[in-house]
C-alpha cells in the first residue's frame with residue numbers, strides 16, 4: 246500500500262471543490278492509499294488502536310468540505326480501490342485506465358455489478374457491458390462511486406430513477422475497529438425497540454439506536470437515514486463516511502434506455518415555464534426521465550458559449566423522454582403551444598450535456614473575472630409546497646438586488662425542478678454582500694424546512710455550519726434540532742466508539 250507523508254503531496258487532500266474548508270497541513274500526518282479490503286482493515290485497526298482520526302477521501306468534488314480532514318490525523322484515499330473480488334459464476338471485466346487496472350464483476354443475470362469504491366462514474370460507464378447502465382447520474386462524473394453512496398448523490402434522472410440509495414444492493418463496510426461488515430438489502434431490519442442489531446464477519450456484536458426524527462418526504466441527503474423498521478444498509482447510504490468506510494459496493498443495473506430524446510424549450514416568461522412543468526407532471530403516458538429548469542440569469546450566463554440563446558428567453562425547461570413514448574412527445578408539443586414556447590431544440594440527450602454543463606463553467610469563470618463568490622442552496626420541498634418555495638426564491642432574489650443595486654449578476658436559479666429541487670446561487674462581490682447573502686440563505690433554508698422539505702437534497706451537509714441568532718450551529722440543526730444531532734451522535738458512538746471516522750461531518754467535533 247502506498248503511503249504519502251511528503252507535505253507537498255498531502256496538500257491536494259486538504260480540501261474539496263468547495264474550498265470553504267481547508268485543513269492545516271501540519272495537522273495531517275499521512276495519506277494512505279489502500280488497494281483492497283485488507284489494506285483498509287489494517288489502516289483502520291492501527292488508527293483505532295492509536296486513537297488516530299481518519300478522514301476518507303474520494304475524488305474531492307464534494308461541495309460541503311466533507312472530505313476535508315479538519316480534525317487532523319490521517320487521510321484514507323480511495324483512489325486505488327479499483328479491483329473487486331469476483332463471486333463464483335459472475336462475469337469478470339478488467340480494463341486498464343491511466344490511474345491503474347480496474348476489475349468489476351457482473352451477475353449472471355446481468356442485473357447487478359460488484360465494484361470497488363474508487364471507480365469514478367466515468368470509469369463505470371465505460372466498462373459496463375454494452376446494453377447495461379447504472380442510472381444515478383450526478384452531474385460531476387469524475388466523482389467516485391464510494392462517495393456517491395456516502396452522499397446519496399443524485400442527478401437529473403433521479404426524477405425517474407430515484408437517488409443512489411435505490412440502486413445499492415449490498416455494501417462491504419470496514420468499521421472503525423477494522424472489522425468487516427457485509428450488509429445486504431433486506432437482511433437486517435431495525436427492531437420494534439428502535440435498534441439495529443448485527444454481527445460483523447469476525448463475530449463482533451453491535452447495536453445502533455435509530456434516530457427518531459422524521460425524514461422529509463422528498464429527495465434528501467441531509468443527516469443519517471432513519472425510519473422505524475429501517476434496513477441497516479440505508480443507515481450507511483448517505484452517512485457521509487461517519488459510520489464506516491465502504492470497501493465494496495453491489496449496485497443494481499438497468500437495461501440501457503432505447504433512443505431517449507431530449508428537448509429544451511425556451512419561454513418569454515418564468516410563469517409560462519412553471520405552468521409547462523405543471524402540465525408535464527399531469528401527463529399520463531409517462532416516460533419522462535428528467536425535468537430541469539434554467540432561469541433567465543442562467544441563460545444569460547450560458548449565452549457566453551451559445552449564441553443561439555436570445556435575450557428574450559427568460560426561462561428554459563430541459564426534458565428527457567424515453568424513446569418509445571410518442572404519445573408523451575405529442576402531449577409535450579401541445580403543452581409547448583399552450584404555454585407559448587418561443588423555440589425548442591431536440592436531439593439525443595448527449596447533445597445537451599454540454600448545454601447543461603456550460604452553466605457551472607460560465608458561472609465559475611464569471612466569479613473569477615469579477616473576483617466574486619458564490620453561495621449555493623440545495624433545498625427540495627414537497628410538490629404541494631413548491632409554489633411557495635419558488636415565491637420565496639423570487640422574493641429573496643429581489644431583496645438581494647435591491648439592497649445592492651449594482652451592475653452584473655446577483656444570482657442564478659436552476660436545477661432539478663422535476664424533484665422540486667433547485668439551486669439558488671447568490672453571487673456576492675464583497676464581504677458585505679456575502680454577509681447579506683448568508684442571512685437570506687438562512688431565511689430560505691428555514692422556509693424549506695417549514696414547508697416540510699430538506700436543507701440538502703443531494704450534496705449532504707458535510708462540515709457546513711450556519712449562524713443562528715448570533716450562534717454558529719451545525720447546519721443540520723436547522724432540520725433535526727439539538728435532539729436529532731444527539732441521536733446521530735449516539736448512532737455514531739455505537740459504531741465508532743473512539744470517534745475516529747470523518748469527525749466533523751454532520752456533527753461538530755464537540756458533539757461527537
Ligand SMILES: Cc1cc2nc3c(=O)[nH]c(=O)nc-3n(C[C@H](O)[C@H](O)[C@H](O)COP(=O)(O)OP(=O)(O)OC[C@H]3O[C@@H](n4cnc5c(N)ncnc54)[C@H](O)[C@@H]3O)c2cc1C
Nearest residue numbers: 303304305306307311383384388389391392398399486491
Ligand atoms: C460541478 C459539480 C457538479 C455537481 N453535481 C452534483 C450532482 O448533480 N448531484 C450530486 O449529488 N452531487 C453533485 N456534486 C457534488 C459531488 O460531485 C458529489 O457529492 C460526489 O458524491 C462527491 O464525490 P467525490 O468522489 O468527489 O467525493 P469527495 O468529495 O472526495 O467525498 C465526499 C464524501 O464521501 C466520503 N467518502 C468517499 N469515499 C468513501 C467510502 N469509500 N466510504 C465512505 N465514505 C466515503 C468522504 O469522506 C466525504 O464525506 C457536484 C459537484 C460539482 C463540483
